[in-house]
Amino acid sequence: MDHRPAGMKDHERYMYIVHVHVQVKPGSEDAFIRATLENARNSVQEPGIARFDVLREAAEPTGFVLVEVYRDADAAVRHKETPHYAVWRDAVTEMMAMPRVGVKYQNLFPADGSW
DSSP states (O other): OOOSOTTOOHHHHOOEEEEEEEEBOTTOHHHHHHHHHHHHHHHTTSTTEEEEEEEEOSSOTTEEEEEEEESSHHHHHHHTTSHHHHHHHHHHGGGBSSOOEEEEEEOOSSOSOOO
């Protein structure tokens, strides 16, 4: 069953959301946090980004999740073309205990993009 208002297209309803799971090497947590917060501060200035949350696991201090909420999939592509993303990517690559994993989602609620 389609829950969209009449006439609403998929690209008008759904935000493009990515949860990026990162496990860093022990001892690199502080440097990862510094680099990631700098990237997040710059990212939220991009017009296509509605949210950019940086979360740390409570039980595992080397585990992080970045919750990136884009207004559409093109905004995610544009984000990866920014200088601040490139700086972050290059800075944190050696800090990671394993490759980061991005899981993509579509929001169901709120459906109006009122993030």
